[in-house]
Amino acid sequence: MRYLTAGESHGPQLTAIIEGMPSNIRLTAEHIDTELRRRQQGYGRGRRMEIESDQVRIVGGVRHGKTTGAPIALVVENKDWNHWSQIMGAEPTDEPIKRAVTRPRPGHADLNGGLKYKQTDLRNILERSSARETTIRVACGAAARSLLQLFGIHIGSQVLRIGEVSAKRSALSVEELRQVTEQSPLRTADKDIEEAMMRHIDEVKAAGDSVGGLIEVIAEGVPVGLGSHVQWDRKLDGKIAQAVMSIQAFKGCEFGVGFDAARLRGSKVHDEIMHDSQSGFSRASNRAGGFEGGMTTGEPIVVRAVMKPIPTLYKPISSVDIETKQPFAAQIERSDSCAVPAAAVVMENVIAWELACAFLDKFGGDSYEEIERNYNNYLEQIRNY
Numbered sequence: 520m521r522y523l524t525a526g527e528s529h530g531p532q533l534t535a536i537i538e539g540m541p542s543n544i545r546l547t548a549e550h551i552d553t554e555l556r557r558r559q560q561g562y563g564r565g566r567r568m569e570i571e572s573d574q575v576r577i578v579g580g581v582r583h584g585k586t587t588g589a590p591i592a593l594v595v596e597n598k599d600w601n602h603w604s605q606i607m608g609a610e611p612t613d614e615p616i617k618r619a620v621t622r623p624r625p626g627h628a629d630l631n632g633g634l635k636y637k638q639t640d641l642r643n644i645l646e647r648s649s650a651r652e653t654t655i656r657v658a659c660g661a662a663a664r665s666l667l668q669l670f671g672i673h674i675g676s677q678v679l680r681i682g683e684v685s686a687k688r689s690a691l692s693v694e695e696l697r698q699v700t701e702q703s704p705l706r707t708a709d710k711d712i713e714e715a716m717m718r719h720i721d722e723v724k725a726a727g728d729s730v731g732g733l734i735e736v737i738a739e740g741v742p743v744g745l746g747s748h749v750q751w752d753r754k755l756d757g758k759i760a761q762a763v764m765s766i767q768a769f770k771g772c773e774f775g776v777g778f779d780a781a782r783l784r785g786s787k788v789h790d791e792i793m794h795d796s797q798s799g800f801s802r803a804s805n806r807a808g809g810f811e812g813g814m815t816t817g818e819p820i821v822v823r824a825v826m827k828p829i830p831t832l833y834k835p836i837s838s839v840d841i842e843t844k845q846p847f848a849a850q851i852e853r854s855d856s857c858a859v860p861a862a863a864v865v866m867e868n869v870i871a872w873e874l875a876c877a878f879l880d881k882f883g884g885d886s887y888e889e890i891e892r893n894y895n896n897y898l899e900q901i902r903n904y
């Protein structure tokens with residue numbers, strides 16, 4: 520399966536085409552909209568989220584709530600377009616560009632993109648580097664989730680840190696985790712720390728600054744053997760890391776004990792193997808976070824990732840105007856002050872996409888029924904191993 524997206528942050532719409540989704544998978548706009556709504560929530564978001572109320576239009580590949588096997592086309596409209604249609608119009612105009620953006624923000628794609636694409640209006644860079652694009656990626660991830668759910672694969676997340684405030688890691692199941700975190704404005708399962716996290720965001724915002732955090736995503740019900748050890752680009756942990764690192768502002772990711780593996784001894788890092796005639800092979804622990812040799816172990820996948828603080832600051836750090844070449848220090852822009860809870864939903868959905876692709880690589884078929892047969896045969900093979 521693959522997908523491509525197009526569309527600018529303040530353009531008319533975001534668009535995606537998904538190729539390779541099998542037929543007979545139940546897929547509705549309502550299901551996708553649930554994920555879009557989750558992505559829009561969270562404490563610390565800016566005024567843009569008051570303007571948008573994201574809803575998908577499925578304009579290809581689905582009939583009467585089921586996929587047909589044809590490419591799936593998805594559209595999410597930007598409500599903010601109403602305020603930007605003159606500035607962002609696609610048709611040529613003789614009027615000079617009004618309000619060209621010439622002040623690159625440190626930490627955003629503005630300067631590198633302007634230099635690389637030879638753009639003197641940095642809007643031509645920021646419109647596409649903006650995390651508005653994660654809306655349509657979440658829509659694609661939600662479609663992938665429709666497939667995963669049919670095979671009992673479920674994904675949840677929790678926010679473990681906002682700046683200086685860290686939460687206790689909860690060991691709840693994905694279903695329980697989801698119930699608890701959906702009630703939390705920070706998507707944390709640690710109720711004791713929620714208030715402190717919100718206060719921290721308020722303080723940082725009042726100081727004209729921004730803040731990042733740490734997110735954990737868990738996927739349960741993943742069978743053993745997705746991905747492969749035989750070729751570098753078939754290792755599924757590597758593919759998930761790439762997908763996670765492609766989310767705007769994500770700066771690192773780890774599986775299981777992750778970076779702690781650098782200081783721990785082998786006996787505290789590896790997971791002992793057990794066998795039982797009823798349930799077959801299993802592990803005494805899941806320190807590997809669900810991966811060995813680029814393949815799933817059958818244990819839950821546990822991925823954590825770091826989101827850096829938002830680059831657009833109300834009290835900015837120094838930069839240089841690309842037109843005047845003069846330093847400047849004041850740029851007031853509408854912006855999020857913290858988007859970690861929203862990014863947790865993005866992370867869930869980009870991981871869902873990678874899991875669905877790996878699932879189809881292993882059990883591939885053109886229809887749900889064909890995949891189900893392949894999957895059940897494989898489970899039989901594992902039981903008899």
Ligand SMILES: Cc1cc2nc3c(=O)[nH]c(=O)nc-3n(C[C@H](O)[C@H](O)[C@H](O)COP(=O)(O)O)c2cc1C
Nearest residue numbers: 627628648650767768769830831854855858861862
């Ligand atoms: C959900 C989400 C919302 C974001 N909101 C903003 C924002 O309001 N202002 C901003 O400057 N950056 C925001 N970012 C981060 C930038 O898009 C990102 O830092 C930028 O594209 C540069 O990419 P890089 O940080 O990966 O290098 C957001 C990121 C995510 C995931």
Ligand SMILES: C=C(O[C@@H]1CC(C(=O)O)=C[C@@H](OP(=O)(O)O)[C@H]1O)C(=O)O
Nearest residue numbers: 565567648649650651654767853854855
């Ligand atoms: C629009 C979204 O996030 C945007 C991501 C973003 C950025 O620079 O990444 C900048 C802000 O956009 P604006 O400048 O229009 O306020 C955020 O609101 C969204 O998540 O849907």
